[in-house]
Amino acid sequence: MTNNSIRLDHVVLWVADPVAAAGFYQEAVGLEPVRVTEFAEGKAAFPSVRVNEETLLDLAPLAFAERMTMLTGAADRAGHPVNHLCLSLSADAFDALRTRLEERGVPMSDIGHDSFGARGNAPRSFYFHDPDGNVLEARHYTD
Incomplete structure (x- = not known):
């Protein structure tokens, strides 16, 4: 690093x-x-x-x-707008975020695998947007 x-x-x-x-x-x-x-x-x-x-x-x-x-x-x-911003979470927080978004009916992408970021390859990631159309990516790394 x-x-x-x-x-x-x-x-x-x-x-x-x-x-x-x-x-x-x-x-x-x-x-x-x-x-x-x-x-x-x-x-x-x-x-x-x-x-x-x-x-x-x-x-x-x-x-x-x-x-x-x-x-x-x-x-x-x-x-x-920017293209998107990415939030890096723990694996548990990643799963909890996806659950909260599902409960609220927020459209999400499928889970992607091995996408490159600031800390190397993330095993899982997905995209969603906020109510104003800003695109966010959520990911977690193996720690």
């Missing part, structure tokens, strides 16, 4: 309803909501969900896209 001090701090996802999105990520995916009450009260610009102690998914309202003026051309690119 590369010994690098750079860490992924956050990924911003564009969502139609940040509170509903936070609910999906909490209930279906199992991530901890952050600043949802503050957002609902108008005290925070957007809520987030915590992936781990170092990484958040920020749930930005689509209306923010026009406010992306911090860099020339940013407003024209804001709102364009």
